[in-house]
Each structure stands twice: as structure tokens, then as C-alpha cells.
Amino acid sequence: MKTAAIQNETGQDQFENYIEAFLNHLRVAGYAEYTLWKKRSVLRCFDRWREQRRIAGEDFNDGHVAAFGGRSPQRRRADVAFELAVLRQFFRHLHPTAGLEVPPMREDVSSAVGLLRGYENYLRRDRGLAENSVHVYVPFIRHYLAAQATPTGCVSPPLFDTLGIRDFILSETSNRSAEYVRLLATALRSFFRFLFLSGQVLRDLAPSVPRVCKYRQSVPPAFLSAEDVERVLAATDRSTPTGRRDYAILLLLARLGLRAGEIVSLELDDVRWRAGEIVVRGKGRVVDQLPLLSDIGEALAAYLREDRGVSASRRIFLRIWAPRVGLTGPAAVGHVVRLALARAGVRRSRRGAAHLFRHGLATKMIRHGASMSEISEVLRHRSLTTTAGYAQVSFEALRAVALPWPAAGGER
Numbered sequence: 001m002k003t004a005a006i007q008n009e010t011g012q013d014q015f016e017n018y019i020e021a022f023l024n025h026l027r028v029a030g031y032a033e034y035t036l037w038k039k040r041s042v043l044r045c046f047d048r049w050r051e052q053r054r055i056a057g058e059d060f061n062d063g064h065v066a067a068f069g070g071r072s073p074q075r076r077r078a079d080v081a082f083e084l085a086v087l088r089q090f091f092r093h094l095h096p097t098a099g100l101e102v103p104p105m106r107e108d109v110s111s112a113v114g115l116l117r118g119y120e121n122y123l124r125r126d127r128g129l130a131e132n133s134v135h136v137y138v139p140f141i142r143h144y145l146a147a148q149a150t151p152t153g154c155v156s157p158p159l160f161d162t163l164g165i166r167d168f169i170l171s172e173t174s175n176r177s178a179e180y181v182r183l184l185a186t187a188l189r190s191f192f193r194f195l196f197l198s199g200q201v202l203r204d205l206a207p208s209v210p211r212v213c214k215y216r217q218s219v220p221p222a223f224l225s226a227e228d229v230e231r232v233l234a235a236t237d238r239s240t241p242t243g244r245r246d247y248a249i250l251l252l253l254a255r256l257g258l259r260a261g262e263i264v265s266l267e268l269d270d271v272r273w274r275a276g277e278i279v280v281r282g283k284g285r286v287v288d289q290l291p292l293l294s295d296i297g298e299a300l301a302a303y304l305r306e307d308r309g310v311s312a313s314r315r316i317f318l319r320i321w322a323p324r325v326g327l328t329g330p331a332a333v334g335h336v337v338r339l340a341l342a343r344a345g346v347r348r349s350r351r352g353a354a355h356l357f358r359h360g361l362a363t364k365m366i367r368h369g370a371s372m373s374e375i376s377e378v379l380r381h382r383s384l385t386t387t388a389g390y391a392q393v394s395f396e397a398l399r400a401v402a403l404p405w406p407a408a409g410g411e412r
Helices: 015-028 033-052 061-071 076-099 112-127 131-148 162-172 176-199 228-234 241-254 259-262 296-308 330-344 355-367 372-379 384-393 395-401
Strands: 277-281 287-291
Touching: 015 033, 015 076, 033 162, 061 076, 112 131, 112 176, 112 384, 131 162, 131 176, 131 259, 162 176, 176 395, 228 241, 228 330, 228 355, 241 259, 241 296, 241 330, 241 355, 259 330, 355 372
Parallel strands: none
Antiparallel strands: 277 287
């Protein structure tokens, strides 16, 4: 951050002007006045703290922000977290508008953070993974790098070896579920493959990570019955803006079997009203055109016309509260689904609530005589193996082919 950017030609502090410009930006984004008042209080307090310590703008770094948050150990943790979030948001706003730089984080100089960022870019750009998958893999690798880092935060990939990988996995998998161990192993193999492909190691260590046995189709997939789906839809209150938005989301899940991440990424241009199509960006950057069913079209039109409002975001579904931007991720859709299930009195304990509708659609199709290839085409599976798991839910079909149990003495 440049000192000249904080002071005008007469040397007077311009920090207050930047604060007001930032608050006006938030006001346009729809923040409540009470929220703006709280943010203004934090920024003015930071300005006074900065002046007392004579910290010039060009010397700002993340350490100063952290020092401000830790100036009084007796303060509540929630208050400290709010202050740090406000300062980060403030500096991010000033970077493009006033030419001020975001205070650099001290850990940004460590190779561990650089490796993690490179790995994230690899997952998104080269592998084309969905954002939800990136959020699953990255925490495992962050933890692994933290375990390999020196006291100064540096990591040396050429020093990674098979024994170190084995010891890390053994230390992390004690008393863990099989699913956790499987995800850890998958993330590590992906990371070591990235290191090899990017030329940071001379040997691919991915085969050093043991594979975790997972029995495919060992249990039927959890799903919502057709009756439960209709009950959930009927329980959604369409007299409110939130209800109309959530109803449109639930219809996309129930009628087209969309994934949560696909709903989040839908944009205004993806709905082709005249053609009666909706463009869906699925896994691996695959783009599909699905039919815009009449009830889905009516629900989307009602939400867009009455509730979405004006926003710089092109996403179809926006947050109800400020800032009025697109939903944060697949977890937001999962939250909508869990609330809808609770309202309808439908109990489902397994994770992946949004996928219950997708599984329910496949189950409904197979019970109405659809073939595996037809279900695979509707759900846009890349492999029929994935679709084959739904064969287990057709209990009526299984009974028809099951042999009767032999009676005593071998007689049938």
C-alpha cells in the first residue's frame, strides 16, 4: 500500500474518505445501515490504532491486521473475527478502486502456501474438477504440507519419500472412518501427481499411496421416494421471496436431477426461453442442454420477475441477504434442501442432502422400466458403472428373479 495513496497533497489523512467510499459501495450492494455502522466503527478504530503507532501505508502487512485484532486478549473471539473480516473486505475493495494493495499475509512467502495455490489451480484449470471437489481435496493437502513444513514454513518436495508418506497416513487414519481414509488417499495421490507433472519432483509418488478398498454398490443409494419429493415441494412456502427461490431450486433437483454445484453455477443466459432449453455445466467442464420443463420454467420466471432484483452477478440464484451475489457454493443448496426436508417432516440422516433428489429421480425411472443407459443419459453419468448402483433400489424386480428358498429335505 502506498503512503501517497493514503495522504493527499497537503499531507492530510484520507483514510476517512476511503472508509466512506467503501461503505457507499456496500450500501449499493444492499447491506443494512446497522451493518454499515458496525463496519464503520471497526475501520475508524483501526485508523486511530494505526495513527497511534505511526504505521505508514507502505509498511502495511497482515501482521499489523493481526496485531490490531489481538490488541486486547480479553475480547470475545467473535468480535475479533468480525474485525479481521471487515479489514480484509475493506482492503480488497480498495485494491482496484484506489490502487491500494491488500496487506500481504506473512505466510504468503512460504513455499507451502505457494504449492497449495498451484495445486488448487491445477485442480480447477487442468483437471476441471467441480468446486465442491476442490474444497474436499485442498484441506487434506494443506494438513499434509503443514506436517512437512519446517519451522520457517518452507517445504521441499524433493525430500518427500515413500516412508514419510506411509508414516503420515498411519498417523492420520487412526480411529478414522473408511470414507475419510479413502478421501485422504485420493487427495494425496492427486497432489503427488501434480508435483510430478509440474516438474517439482523427479519421481511420481502417487503409487506410493496405498489404495483403500471400497466395495461398490454394497448398500443401495439413499433416495427420496416420489411421495416424499411431492411432500417437500408442497411444504415450500411460495408466498415469500425465499420460498419462491427455494422452490425453483428444488424443482431443478427433483425434475432434472441437477447436482448442487450445477445449480449454483447457472447463469441468466443459460435459460433459453424460446428454445425451451436450459444449459447445464456439469463435471469435467461438460456442457449439456436439458429441456426446460413447464413447471420449472414457471418457477424460474416467478423468481426472476418478482424476487431476484438487480445485481451485477449473472448467476440466476442470489443470496437473500447482502451482498446480493450468487450462492457461495454447493453447501448453500444443501442447506436449502435440509430446511425443506425438515419443513416436510422427511428424515434423512446421510450427508449429501441435495443428491437425494437425484437418486430419487433415478429410482423413479428404473421402477417405471427405464434402462440403465436411459438413466445414465438423463443423469449425465460418464460411466454406466455409476448408474448400475441404482439397480439395487428396484426391489420388486429383484424379487421377480430370485429363486425360492429350498424347503427341508431338499424339496422346493
